[in-house]
Amino acid sequence: MNLRLSYYGWMVTRRLVKSGLLHLGDTRENDVLLDLWTGFSTPYVNSPLHNSLLAAAVVELTAETIGRDEIQLRYNRTPFEHLEKIIFEFTTFCNFNCDHCYNAQVPRVTESNPKLLAEAADTFIRMGIRRFDFVGGEVSRYGTGWLDLVEHIRAQGEDIIISLYTNGWWLEQENFAAAGQFFVSDQAYLTELVRRGVNYVTFSLDGQNEEHDVSRHQVGLYRKILNGFEKVKCAGLAPRVSLLVRPNWTEEQIISFLAESATLIYDLAPTLPERKRALRLSLDPTNSISSFIDIGNGAGDERVQFPILEKNEHALYCRNFYRLSPSLTIKANGELATCRLSQAGEGYGNLHERPLVEILNHFDEAFVYQLHASRSLEEYLPLVDRSLFGNAFTHLCSLRSIVTLLARKMHEQGVLPKDSAAVQRINREVAILTGHG
Ligand SMILES: C[S@@+](CC[C@H](N)C(=O)[O-])C[C@H]1O[C@@H](n2cnc3c(N)ncnc32)[C@H](O)[C@@H]1O
Numbered sequence: 001m002n003l004r005l006s007y008y009g010w011m012v013t014r015r016l017v018k019s020g021l022l023h024l025g026d027t028r029e030n031d032v033l034l035d036l037w038t039g040f041s042t043p044y045v046n047s048p049l050h051n052s053l054l055a056a057a058v059v060e061l062t063a064e065t066i067g068r069d070e071i072q073l074r075y076n077r078t079p080f081e082h083l084e085k086i087i088f089e090f091t092t093f094c095n096f097n098c099d100h101c102y103n104a105q106v107p108r109v110t111e112s113n114p115k116l117l118a119e120a121a122d123t124f125i126r127m128g129i130r131r132f133d134f135v136g137g138e139v140s141r142y143g144t145g146w147l148d149l150v151e152h153i154r155a156q157g158e159d160i161i162i163s164l165y166t167n168g169w170w171l172e173q174e175n176f177a178a179a180g181q182f183f184v185s186d187q188a189y190l191t192e193l194v195r196r197g198v199n200y201v202t203f204s205l206d207g208q209n210e211e212h213d214v215s216r217h218q219v220g221l222y223r224k225i226l227n228g229f230e231k232v233k234c235a236g237l238a239p240r241v242s243l244l245v246r247p248n249w250t251e252e253q254i255i256s257f258l259a260e261s262a263t264l265i266y267d268l269a270p271t272l273p274e275r276k277r278a279l280r281l282s283l284d285p286t287n288s289i290s291s292f293i294d295i296g297n298g299a300g301d302e303r304v305q306f307p308i309l310e311k312n313e314h315a316l317y318c319r320n321f322y323r324l325s326p327s328l329t330i331k332a333n334g335e336l337a338t339c340r341l342s343q344a345g346e347g348y349g350n351l352h353e354r355p356l357v358e359i360l361n362h363f364d365e366a367f368v369y370q371l372h373a374s375r376s377l378e379e380y381l382p383l384v385d386r387s388l389f390g391n392a393f394t395h396l397c398s399l400r401s402i403v404t405l406l407a408r409k410m411h412e413q414g415v416l417p418k419d420s421a422a423v424q425r426i427n428r429e430v431a432i433l434t435g436h437g
């Protein structure tokens with residue numbers, strides 16, 4: 001048998017090489033990693049060194065018949081090569097029920113063992129990841145223990161970027177409980193976020209003024225958030241936004257929406273053209289901008305743009321299922337997920353059931369990985385029950401998620417396409433999850 005780097009080991013070695021920490025001759029372990037990194041095959045010997053690298057899952061055994069080119073091809077296909085950030089969902093509980101929320105029908109759960117997430121963060125940091133987002137649900141309200149995890153991550157380096165996504169419910173509140181802690185004011189809350197090591201507070205906005213407040217069912221929230229940017233800055237944090245762009249908006253509306261937040265966030269002169277201010281915000285990767293996705297509470301939106309075409313007329317597969325870019329999500333139930341819509345991106349493994357490194361090293365064996373990488377998702381398109389889901393979607397990701405869920409559930413339950421009663425039952429299960437039930 002020979003040794004080769006595992007996916008995890010390839011990432012760890014790349015980080016060491018990039019940081020200039022691997023030098024030939026320093027240690028015998030470094031020599032093995034460098035040999036493998038540069039394509040030399042290393043025959044396995046039953047030695048403490050090889051066994052400890054195997055136990056750490058940095059390397060794995062491979063047959064001697066597997067040549068250098070094949071190993072190089074595998075290295076070139078490392079699913080995590082372009083991974084930049086980890087999203088901790090942490091909780092699916094929320095104190096709002098927004099009109100557009102893609103996760104409205106997903107079961108409510110909060111991570112019961114945050115220690116697992118701390119260990120996961122350490123693993124990702126060893127792989128070179130320097131960015132962590134806490135998203136939810138509403139982590140700030142229901143994510144008990146999330147700030148301990150922030151503190152743990154912060155201790156690994158000042159350059160790590162940690163963001164909280166929030167609906168802003170705590171702004172202008174007094175004497176409130178947030179994720180198991182008590183605060184006398186929003187300023188006190190922000191002071192605690194700084195103390196624990198958060199960098200960015202990212203507020204969601206779904207439109208300007210009333211449009212945001214109506215979709216969030218919260219009168220005056222848009223103004224509170226815009227005023228909140230300054231409070232966040234005064235506390236020593238950076239405000240950011242997660243924007244929802246609606247399909248019916250004109251270009252001018254979109255630019256005005258982005259420019260209004262940009263002016264306050266980056267202290268831009270209001271005399272600067274709106275387009276330039278909007279560009280400043282959109283080019284900063286610590287903000288996020290998403291088109292409205294008609295799934296969950298947003299399902300059944302009338303402004304449909306994509307009819308369900310015949311098989312092979314869509315590019316229905318999504319690269320993110322097998323070449324993650326930029327993020328991987330750890331769901332509140334412990335599942336690793338490549339897509340955050342409903343439960344579509346799950347199916348690779350669960351932190352509560354298998355060690356993270358083992359899941360990462362076998363990522364390409366997951367059915368959902370192969371479904372997208374082999375472009376076979378469209379085979380399942382004719383099985384989508386249009387009487388439940390309709391004939392058209394506003395966002396192609398809605399259809400992708402539905403077909404992915406249908407295919408995965410059929411695979412997990414051993415259902416064949418010709419078993420129309422079982423396919424119908426699974427269609428109904430998926431419809432309930434995605435807001436079409
Ligand atoms: C699920 S929320 C969780 C964070 C927090 N509760 C909030 O709303 O800021 C994360 C982001 O997803 C966005 N989002 C939710 N449903 C969406 C949809 N159907 N289409 C596009 N973005 C959506 C939200 O607006 C928010 O910015």
Ligand code: SF4
Pocket residue numbers: 094095096097098100101102103136137138167
């Ligand atoms: S978008 Fe955020 S605030 Fe609104 S219901 Fe979903 S998780 Fe809650």
